[in-house]
Amino acid sequence: MSEILVKGTSADVMLLLEGTFPYVSGGVSSWVNQMIRAFPDIRFGIVFIGSRRQDYGDMAYTLPDNVVHLETHFLYDFPPPPMVHGTSGDAGAFDRSDRLHELLREPGKEAEAGELIRELMPALREGGALSEDAFLYSKRAWDTITGQYRQFCTDPSFTDYFWTIRIMHKPLWQLVRIADGLIPAKVYHTVSTGYAGFLGAMLRHRNGRPLLVSEHGIYTKERKIDLFQSQWIRDNRNIFERDISQISYFRELWVRFFETLGRVCYEAGDEITALYEGNRRRQIVDGALAERTRNIPNGINLPRLAALREKRAPGVPPVLCLIGRVVPIKDIKTFVRAMLTVVREYPEAEGWIAGPEDEDPEYARECRSLVESLGLASKVKFLGFQKIDDLLPKVGVLVLSSISEALPLVVLEGFAAGVPCVTTDVGSCSELIFGLPGEDAELGAAGGVVRIADPAALAAAALNLLQHPDRWQAAQAAGIKRVEKYYTQEQMVGSYRTLYTDLMAQPDNTRRERGAGPARCPVHHGGGAPDAAKAGGR
Secondary structure (H helix, E strand, O other), rough: OOEEEEOOOEEEEEEEOOOOOOOOOOOHHHHHHHHHOOOOOOOEEEEEEEEOOOHOOOOOOOOOEEEEEEEEOOOOOOOOOOOOEEEEEOHHHHHHHHHHHHHHOOOOOHHHHHHHHHHHHHOOOOOOOOHHHHHHHHHHHHHHHHHHHHHHOOOOOOHHHHHHHHHHHHHHHHHHHHHHHHEEEEEEOOOOOHHHHHHHHHHHHHHOOOOEEEEOOOOOOOOOOHHHHOOOOOOOOOOOOOOOOOOHHHHHHHHHHHHHHHHHHHHHHEEEEOOOOHHHHHHOOOOOOOHHHHEEEOOHHOOOOOOHHHHHHOOOOEEEEEEEOOHHHHHHHHHHHHHHHHHHHHHOEEEEEOOOOOOOHHHHHHHHHHHHHOOOOOEEEOOOOOOEEEHHOOOOOOOOOOOOOOOOOHHHHHHHOOOOOOEEEOOOOOHHOOOOOHHHHHHOOOOOEEOOOOOHHHHHHHHHOOOHHHHHHHHHHHHHHHHHHHHHHHHHHHHHHHHHHHHHHHOOOOOOOOOOOOOOOOHHHHHHOOOOOOHHHH
């Protein structure tokens, strides 16, 4: 299912967005909204890619005036299958496709695989030798699937294998159709790998315009977490065949699929950004060339958020607030369990959960049931989506209990508004709280960091601030100084303006030589171009 909601003829930057802006609020979507509004002189187009239309409500954001094009595509809203006739299939084309799959299984073969993808792209179009119909209905495709099953599959169900392969690959031909029909753009900018990143790679190869890849979290890592927690993936091995130390074949198959999409995207990317050094290194491990990577940390609108400090009442509000989507990756349940300890030791304390509950309604119901079962209904409140300008002046401590993060914008926003934070030890959170070695660390600790899924430690760290005003004030001061020095919107926007300007100016059908090009955007501490041997950049 596809629809063009705003029709343009061309764009300066085409944003390729999977499951984020403008239909999902918070997190990456907030960053996208911030970025578009920071460049009123740049004409943005948007390709939104989602699962099914029913999984999304109305737009969560008003489109900025400089969005000149918006089209939406839902990859799993499959139309009814047409009446078809089987074909033999082009043996040569499928042989090259098989070779591509072999290359994608071999680390270090990304460049050769990328070249073969470029050669095969015309064959993927409607009527081509590797079109969707050829994949779904040809004898040669059947032979490939059955051969792969016999050679590699450890699950006894061929039926599940057959349909997994079809469902896994079917969206790729929709991405081909999107690429063929998209209006011209000077730069393609994907904020993840995955399906959006694969689309970006196709557009890069098809049109010869640069591709910018910006990752907040590492997409493949986040998909692994989702896949390991999912209930819909089958494991048909019996008790004697099953090794509890190994994940099911179909989970492993999906993981490899998204890893492959990631490598294709990295190979095509002219510039690849991460929010902090740990993620940049992970991108390199996953296939990105080190010389194409750089760190550009998030930045916040400091003047607007700093003004919220004046709205704070004297003292430390006895409020712990988790701002985020009510989904498993945010581990809301650990926050709820921590509140049981907090209110026992500090009865006036309250816990607020501020975020939408519609992404995973079943998990949201489980969280509400947990609150009831622990007798916390009067102490833990689900507020739904809230404007942080109204919320932050009333909060004593921000809490982030996630099992995975990158560089969470909400922590920076809290610092700017004068709110210390307690986080789990994920992503760059330790750097945000304690600073990097040197001048940053000398600013002091802006809160506390605890292990994942440890309610007792989370409660203790929060109480350490709430019950000791002197420690709270020191943490508040450290957070304010850190965000003012290293994480302003001006710094982030300046880095991206340099990137956009350079990439838009490139002629068609060129790629900057590896390691060449303009000076890198500055990273934290004024560093230059990071390479695989360097650390210290955010």
